[in-house]
Amino acid sequence: MKKSYVTTMPDNIGAFLKASRCFAELGINITRVSYNKAVDTHTLFIDVDGTPEELAEADKRLMDIGYIHGPSSERSVMLMEFILRDEPGGVTRILELIEKHGFNISYISSQQDGSGYQRFKMGLFVESNEEVSRFLSEASQVCQVNVLNYNSSGTVYDNSIFYSSFVSSISRSMGISAAKKEELLVYCNMAMQLLDGKGLSPYYTFDTIGKLAELLVASKGDAYNPRISHHKISERTEIIVIEPPCGSNITIIVSEGEILFVDTGYACYEEETLKAVRDVLPDFDSIRKRVLVSHADLDHIGLCPLFDEVLASEGSAECMREEYEGRDGYREKNPLHKPYIGICKVLTSYEPIPTEKVKILWKSRPENDVPLYPVGFLDVGELRFEVYEGRGGHLKGEVVLVDYGHKIAFTGDIYVNMHGMSPEQAKYNRYAPILMTSVDTDPVVCKSEREALFQRMGAGEWLVFSGHGAVKKYGVKLEDS
Numbered sequence: 001m002k003k004s005y006v007t008t009m010p011d012n013i014g015a016f017l018k019a020s021r022c023f024a025e026l027g028i029n030i031t032r033v034s035y036n037k038a039v040d041t042h043t044l045f046i047d048v049d050g051t052p053e054e055l056a057e058a059d060k061r062l063m064d065i066g067y068i069h070g071p072s073s074e075r076s077v078m079l080m081e082f083i084l085r086d087e088p089g090g091v092t093r094i095l096e097l098i099e100k101h102g103f104n105i106s107y108i109s110s111q112q113d114g115s116g117y118q119r120f121k122m123g124l125f126v127e128s129n130e131e132v133s134r135f136l137s138e139a140s141q142v143c144q145v146n147v148l149n150y151n152s153s154g155t156v157y158d159n160s161i162f163y164s165s166f167v168s169s170i171s172r173s174m175g176i177s178a179a180k181k182e183e184l185l186v187y188c189n190m191a192m193q194l195l196d197g198k199g200l201s202p203y204y205t206f207d208t209i210g211k212l213a214e215l216l217v218a219s220k221g222d223a224y225n226p227r228i229s230h231h232k233i234s235e236r237t238e239i240i241v242i243e244p245p246c247g248s249n250i251t252i253i254v255s256e257g258e259i260l261f262v263d264t265g266y267a268c269y270e271e272e273t274l275k276a277v278r279d280v281l282p283d284f285d286s287i288r289k290r291v292l293v294s295h296a297d298l299d300h301i302g303l304c305p306l307f308d309e310v311l312a313s314e315g316s317a318e319c320m321r322e323e324y325e326g327r328d329g330y331r332e333k334n335p336l337h338k339p340y341i342g343i344c345k346v347l348t349s350y351e352p353i354p355t356e357k358v359k360i361l362w363k364s365r366p367e368n369d370v371p372l373y374p375v376g377f378l379d380v381g382e383l384r385f386e387v388y389e390g391r392g393g394h395l396k397g398e399v400v401l402v403d404y405g406h407k408i409a410f411t412g413d414i415y416v417n418m419h420g421m422s423p424e425q426a427k428y429n430r431y432a433p434i435l436m437t438s439v440d441t442d443p444v445v446c447k448s449e450r451e452a453l454f455q456r457m458g459a460g461e462w463l464v465f466s467g468h469g470a471v472k473k474y475g476v477k478l479e480d481s
Contacts, residue, residue, distance in 0.1 A: 001049070001050060001051060001052055001055060002031070002047065002048070002049050003047070003048055003049075003050070003055050004045065004046070004047050004048075004186040005045070005046045005047075005048065005058075005062065005067075005068060006043065006045055006068070006163070006182055006185055006186060006189075007019060007043070007044045007045075007046060007062065007067040007068055008042050008043060008066075008067060008068070009042055009043075009044050009067055010042070015044075016033075016035070016044060018065065018067075019044070019046065019062065019067055022058060022061050022062060022065075023046075023048060023050075023058060026050065026054045026057055026058055026061075027050065027054060028048045028049070028050035028054050028055065028058055029048060029049045029050065030046060030047070030048050031047045031048060031049050032045070032046070032047035033045065033046055033047075034189050034190070034192075034193045036192070036193075036196065036202055039162055039163075039192065039202045039203070040162040040163050042125075043162070043163045043164070043189075045186065045189045045190075078123070078124050078126055078132065078147060079107070079121065079122070079123050079124075079147070079148040080121070080122050080124060080145060080146065080147055080148065081119055081120065081121050081122075081145070081146040081147075081148055082094050082119070082120040082122065082139065082143050082144075082145055083117050083118075083119055083120075083143055083144040083145075083146070084117065084118050084119075084120060084143050085116065085117060085118075085143075086112060086115075086116050086117055086118045090118065091110075091118075091120055093142050094120070094139060094142060094143070097135060097138055097139055097142070098122075098124065098135075101131055101134065101135045102131070103124040103125060103126055103131075103135070104124070104125040105122055105123065105124060105125075107121070107122065107123030108120065108121070108122050108123075109121045121148070162206075163185050163188065163189060164185070166188065166206055166210070167181055167184050167185045167188060168181070169210075170184065170209075170210065170213045170347075171184065173213065173214075173217050174213060174216070174217060174347055176346060176347070180346050183342070183346055184342075184343065184346040184347070186342075187338075187339050187340075187342035187343045187346070188205075188206065188209055188339075188343065190338065190339035190342070191205055191209065191339035191340060191343065191435055192205045192206065194335070194336065194339055194437075195434075195435075195437075198437070205435070208431055208434050208435060209343060209435070211431065212343075212347070212428075212431045212435075213347055215245070215246055215424075215427060215428050215431075216246055216266075216268060216347055216348065218245075219244065219245040219246050219269070219272075219424070220268075220269070220272065221272070223245075224244065224245065224269060224272035224276075225245065226242045226243050226244045226245070226276050227242075227243040227422055227470070228240065228241065228242050228243070228276065228279075228280060229241045229243075229470070229471060230280075231463060231471060233255075233383075233406055233408065233463075234382065234406070236255060236256050236381065236382055237253070237254065237255040237256070237381060237382055237383060237406075238254045238255075239251060239252070239253050239254070239408075239463075239465065240252040240254070240280050240281075241465065241470075241471055242265075242273070242276050242277070242280070243422065243425065243468075243469070243470065244265050244266075244269060244272075244273070245422070245424035245425060245428060246266065246269075246299075246424070246425075246428040247265040247266035247269065247299040247300075247302070247348075247428075248263045248264075248265055248297075248299045248300040248413075248467050248468060249263060249265075249465070249466070249467060249468060249469075250262075250263060250264055250265050250273060250276075250277070251263065251410070251465055252277070252280070252281060253380050253381070253383065254281075254381075255380050255381025255382050255383050256381035256382050257381065258380050258381040259281070259287055259290070260290050260291070260292060260311075260380045261289070261290065261291040261292070261307070262291070262292050262293075262294060262410055262465070263291070263292075263293060263294055263300040263301070263412075263467065264291055264293075264300065264301060264302055264303035264304055264306075264307075265299065265300075265302055265303060266298070266299055266302040266303075266348040266350075267298075267302035267303055267305075267348050267349045267350050267351060268302070268347070268348040268349045269302075269303075270303060270306070273303060274306075288308050288309070289306065289307040289308045289309070290307060290308065290309045290310075290311060291304060291307045291309075291310055291311065292311040292312070292378070293310060293311070293312050293316055294398065294399060294400075294410065294411075294412030294413070294467060295316055295394060295395045295397055295398040295399070295412050295413065296312070296315075296316040296319035296320055296329065296330065296395065296397055297331065297395055297413070298341065298344060298345060298348065298350050299344070299348075300412070300413075300467065301320065301353060302348060302350055304320075304353045304357070305351055305353055305354065305357070307357065308357070309357060309359055310353055310357050310358045310359065311359050311361050311378075312358055312359070312360060312361065312397070313360070313361065313362050313364065313375065313389055313397045313398075313399050314360050314362060314363050314364040314397070315364050315389070315392075315396045315397025315398075316397035316398075316399075317358045317360045317397075318397070319395075319396070319397060320352065320353045320355070320358055321355050321358070323352040323353075324352035324353060324354060324355050325355075329341075330395055330396050330397070330441075331395070334441065336436060336437050336438070337436045337441075339435065340432060340435040340436045343435070361376065361378065361387075362375040362376040362387055362389065362399070363375065364389070364397075365389040365391075369391075370391075371390065371391060371393075371445070371448040371449040371451070371452035372388035372389070372390055372400065372449055372452045372453060372456070373388060373389050373391075374386060374387070374388055375387050375388065375389045375399070378401060382406075383403050383406060383408065384403060384405065385401035385402060385403050385408075385410075386401070386402050386403075386404070387399055387400075387401055388400050388401075388402070388453075390414055390445075390446075390449040391442075391445050391448075391449065392441055392442065392445065393414065393440055393441060393442050393443070393444075393445035393446025393447070393448070393449045394412070394413045394414055394439070394440050394441060394446050394449075395413070395441055396441070398412050398413070398414060398449075399412065400412060400414055400449075400453055402453075402456060402457075404458065407457070407458075407460050407461060407462045407463065408462070408463050408465070409453065409457065409462060409463070409464045409465065410465045411453060411464060411465065411466045411467065412466075412467045413439070413466070413467040413468070414446060414449045414450055414453060415450050415453060415454075415464065415466050416429075416466050416467055416468045416469055417464070417466045417468065417469030417470055417471075417472045418469060419469070420469040420470030420471075420472060421468065421469040421470070425468060425469065429468060454474070457474065457476050458476060459476045459477060460475070460476060461473060461474075461475050462474040462475070462476065
């Protein structure tokens with residue numbers, strides 16, 4: 001059984017040794033360690049592998065020595081300013097109160113200014129709001145005390161519990177439960193460790209994660225303004241595309257009385273997406289809801305639990321089943337992608353899709369080098385699609401659909417219309433390549449799939465429905481013989 005520990009250790013010699021001995025005595029194997037003093041002085045991440053009984057005993061021992069804390073512990077740094085007389089021993093009484101209340105000082109700064117007073121700025125490492133209140137009451141009787149805005153000056157005053165403060169801030173803005181906070185914290189650390197190994201500044205990583213969270217929040221509620229387009233294919237068929245600011249397109253095929261969705265977007269936009277869908281499809285609540293997933297990335301399958309039937313390739317169905325049964329999906333099995341996917345699952349409130357809802361339409365392609373391999377057909381009203389499975393350049397199980405008669409192609413993320421994105425979409429799509437190093441599992445293979453797709457399009461005007469961005473009009477001229 002694997003487990004991630006987020007420990008708070010004293011910044012002194014032998015601190016990690018003490019934890020290591022604890023695990024060794026219990027026969028628990030340490031599989032990953034991450035500590036960066038420049039980022040956080042006290043927080044050490046330790047991934048381990050052991051039996052449930054061994055891990056339960058480790059929990060107890062680490063809690064006994066103060067390395068981990070109960071769920072009610074809210075660790076934070078408070079930046080305070082004490083205005084003290086500029087005289088010998090002026091700060092002594094405040095230091096005695098700090099010791100009395102059990103706070104650690106993580107930052108201190110003071111300088112004479114000729115006024116007869118000194119302004120002592122101190123970062124206090126605290127764990128109890130009640131204790132802080134008692135301290136402030138007593139300290140205020142000694143001198144004037146100001147609680148400062150921690151980030152007001154733009155100066156990094158302290159890094160002793162950076163992770164906890166960072167994750168707490170995101171959790172408040174995203175409405176993330178306490179149970180998910182530590183999970184998010186671990187994935188943020190994994191992302192930092194991964195990109196730090198590539199020479200990127202740790203703070204650049206956290207800034208990217210923070211901006212991603214800000215974008216997700218900024219698109220909620222009334223700010224969710226998707227671009228919606230209607231495409232008349234024939235008198236009997238219409239295709240509607242809903243393009244949210246963040247996440248995949250949601251496409252609705254309406255043909256001869258049949259309705260099929262292609263991909264669903266993020267789970268965190270459930271209310272917003274349903275409103276947009278009901279606006280274009282007023283009878284949505286009364287119909288049997290079917291969705292086809294182009295591939296099993298969570299920005300494409302986030303709302304699948306709302307549907308009665310989820311149509312998928314065998315590969316995509318396998319990925320969704322692994323997640324539903326509590327194991328890593330395809331992305332998380334890739335060390336380069338695991339941190340970002342973990343972060344997004346928490347930030348977007350992702351829930352795995354019940355296996356009984358998933359219907360496998362096409363068996364997995366055989367092992368060969370063909371970029372796009374034909375695996376079957378799909379009929380929707382008057383539309384007849386030939387279905388091809390890629391080699392997994394973007395993600396294993398990916399499929400593209402091509403209707404040669406009506407000159408329509410659904411490409412998932414094998415092809416994304418980068419030039420057809422709204423400013424909000426372009427901004428959102430900037431962050432995944434940073435945190436994953438590449439959105440494709442194998443960019444070279446994905447490029448070959450993309451080329452093979454466009455080579456299959458015959459002469460005429462095509463409509464290309466991609467996973468992100470506007471519908472692309474693609475013209476192929478008939479060469480003179």
